[in-house]
Amino acid sequence: MPINVLMPALSPTMEKGKLGRWLKKEGDAVKSGDVIAEIETDKATMEVEAVDEGVLAKILVAEGTEDVPVNDVIAIIAEEGEDVAAAGAAKPKAAAQEKPAAAAPAPVTERKPAAAPAMAKQASQPPAQINSPEGKRVFASPLARRIAKEAGLDLAGLTGSGPRGRIVERDVLEARKSGGARPAAAMSAAGAPALASGSDGAAVRAMFAPGSFEEIPLDGMRKTIARRLVESKQTVPHFYLTVDCEIDALLALRTDINGAAPNGEDGKPAWKVSVNDLVVKAFAAALRRTPDANVSFAGDAILRHKAVDVGVAVSIPGGLLTPVIRNADAKSISVISQEVRDLAARAQNRRLKPEEYTGGAAAVSNLGMYGVREFAAVINPPHATILAVGEGQQRVIVRDGQPAVATMMTVTLSVDHRAVDGVLGAQLLQAFRALIERPAAILA
Secondary structure, eight states, X not given: OOEEEEOOOOSTTOOEEEEEEESSOTTOEEOTTOEEEEEEOSSOEEEEEOSSOEEEEEEOSOTTOOOEETTOEEEEEEOTTSOHHHHHHXXXXXXXXXXXXXXXXXXXXXSOOOOOOHHHHHHHSOOEEEEOTTSOEEEEOHHHHHHHXXXXXXXXXXXXXXXXXXXXXXXXXXXXXXXXXXXOOXXXXXXXBOOOOXXXXXXXXXXXXXXXXXXXXXXXXXXHHHHHHHHHHHHSOEEEEEEEEEOHHHHHHHHHHHXXXXXXXXXXXXXXXXXXXXXXXXXXXXXXXXXXXXEEEOSSOEEEOSSOOEEEOEEETTEEEOXXXXXXXXXXXXXHHHHHHHHHHHHHTTOOOGGGSSOOXXXXXXXXXXXXXXXXXXXXXXXXXXXXXXEEEEEEEEETTEEEEEEEEEEXXXXXXXXXXXXXXXXXXXXXXXXXXXGGGGGO
């Protein structure tokens, strides 16, 4: 019997992916464990392994195809002894009958549950009512409204195929593909120019002369970043706490640690600790000292985590990833340094596993190396806090009533007010500053 190869779900939130390339061609023999294709998600490039032996009879999705839905049949394998031509000509079974390759499991408290299929979400939600510019009532699912807004389409020009004529996802997708829907008006009902938020592509383009700009299509990562940051700022009530930390003692400790590093086989120091490594360690230790801040907001509950897992923001071409250092408070600074470098290097090549960049309750984002004095970072749920770290600068301060010069570093803690209140956030930042200014405590 022909075996369907399905588009796998490689992360808890993945709904679609890009088929990067095939590593096997039609007619090639495959065995269980063979890597047959590479799938590009919004955050990483992952390998797809065959789970059965046979011959790759038919490739149904070509290399480079984007937005392939999870569970779609992408290829057919003929079992051993089966007629390859007949297997390739066979009609694929419905994807719902197959189980997708699941992403690696992770603790429930650290991972979002996998997103339900779009149709299931539509069926469970009541129709949302909106009004067209002409006053006509339009019923559409929330997902359909979001897709139409991103595509710049007017829902009033669509015919719904859902219950009671409701417009659902497939109606918008078909209209966008066929061009059968009119663009959303760039003018408000009163005739005044509508303010373009960036989500309405047609309205934004209309504000600039044709030929005056170059369009750079969004890849999956940038789309996900845009969506998640908008959701974060709209749904997470941020507040911000800022302190200045004196880091001369921290810099001296860093020099001592690097000076004591043993040489590796190549004759060079086995490790080189950065200021950011020490910041990650100190922030993890501060979270251990303030356990009520080591939390995530879960809608109907606050999850207080037993482990202290800290994400580290890493800039990569086209976006940002936040790999997570697990049990950061219990690890030595040299181990944290090596893990950060390994995760950052693999993030650059989009080779991180989903479990390496999901979960955690807090994160560190450092722009000090770019000369930024201070900034406020956006929280990335399920994190409840993120620490924005600025550049260490020599400044004139007052010490014992006299002016003095010290190396100061400004940090800003962004806090999810649903999970962490003002006093608790201040206590966390106070604990962090105490550790940074007397860094020997970090090693205890």
